[in-house]
Amino acid sequence: MKKRVKMVDIAREANVSRTAVSLILNQVPGVRIAEATRQRVLQVARDLGYRPGPLLDELGDRKRLYGVVINEISSAYPIDLVYGLQNQADAQGVQIIIQVSDGVPGNEVAALENYERFGVAGVVYASTFSAVVVPPAELERQRHVLLNCRREDSTGLAILPAERHGGALAAQHFIEIGRRRIATITGDPWQVATKERLAGYHRTLNRSALNPGAAYERSCDWSHGGGHAAACELLALPQPPDAIFCHNDIIARGAMQAAQERGLRVPEDLAIIGYDDREFAKDLGITSITLPFLEMAERALTELIGDAPLEDRTLSVRGRLIPRATTGFMN
Structure with missing residues (x-):
């Protein structure tokens, strides 16, 4: 074959x-x-x-069509959700239709009504960023899986990244390489990812009696400039940190610039960890935590295609820490 x-x-x-x-x-x-x-x-x-997959008229009795509703595709890594879904659809011999809703409820309803007319066997309801969502009532009429999001009451099957585990991985890595004044720069405080990553970071530092408190925590808007400004504040403390956990790689890049401007060596004087493992992280030698979007998407479609009832539960998929130069590891 x-x-x-x-x-x-x-x-x-x-x-x-x-x-x-x-x-x-x-x-x-x-x-x-x-x-x-x-x-x-x-x-x-x-x-x-x-x-892209077998043609619908070639599938005969195996003809199965699945719908995907996603709020947007506008940044580097959510495309992995789409790629993972397409890859798994190819592997399973099914077809998927993707509708981008721009986060507009009316667009979501229209997409779901179209899927009903198409006779889809199920729907993946996906979010670009980890979020608590209120899907349209029309989704309840379909067999469905929530991808990178969940309902407030945790009903339905939801697939999410293990963000708390990611925060714990970063803190533990700093501890293992001997850092003791460990700070963090988060993204927007209201976001689910921020809260979960911070919780994992706190838990690990608390267990080691190394939590330096709120004075060593800053938040920003996930940007390079925001990371740079926050790192400047932290490095101006009377006892500046010797490690900073940044909640994405763009923030980490800004923190690296701040360290360079102060004549600090990375990682000798300041170790840095990012998150998301974007393509530039490898080029810049940024130690980073992966977002397992490919694995999440493949798991979501596998569950949807399966015959088992979709029970109320949340499945957390763990990312990995990729050690690089910013924590003393060669690329």
């Missing part, structure tokens, strides 16, 4: 990122991609004989 061509094969042959291939082949609207790049990817896909 001929080996199935995957998006990663196209990315390798076309010399572009897997994300770019997914955006182009899934025809995601509102994304800026050079036309030359788009045409090269499409040509490579044709040359390799790529097919």
